[in-house]
Amino acid sequence: MSFSLSKEREQQLRETVKRYPNARAAVLPALWLVKEEKGYVSDEAVEYVAKALDLPVSDVFGTLTFYTIFNRREVGKYHIQICRNICCWLRGSEDIFKYISAKLGISAGETTEDKKFTLSTVECLGACGGAPVIQINDDYYEEMTTDKVDEILGSLRGL
Secondary structure (H helix, E strand, O other): OOOOOOHHHHHHHHHHHHOOOOHHHHHHHHHHHHHHHHOOOOHHHHHHHHHHHOOOHHHHHHHHHHOOOOOOOOOOOEEEEEEOOHHHHHOOHHHHHHHHHHHHOOOOOEEOOOOOEEEEEEOOOOOHHHOOOEEEOOEEEOOOOHHHHHHHHHHHHOO
């Protein structure tokens, strides 16, 4: 196993585990620590967390794959997620996706050559009242239009 956390994160993991009634309850916070440090959760990181919590790898993997907040591979500096659920779709998320895809020159699941942007579709971002919605890293953008996309991408590119 070649994965490891920094000494600081390992200490945070030990402290986190102490706050929970059992190791299984600490799986999500442990995965979050990995995500914060590395940006994604690799197979090696799953094994690391399982060993650290003394749990079967399958338990940690099952939790990891249930939540879309955890990336399984490296993503760009800005991870753009576009909701494709019915509320967003009815209000134009497919057009917003196509527009962003064309502007960045990438499709869903791809990252720009400069590693600045990754584009993904997700089933639901839970902000149906503001459809269509996109999430970039931890920030939500509601009632998206192509003009708003241009403004956001321009600010992220430093234009």
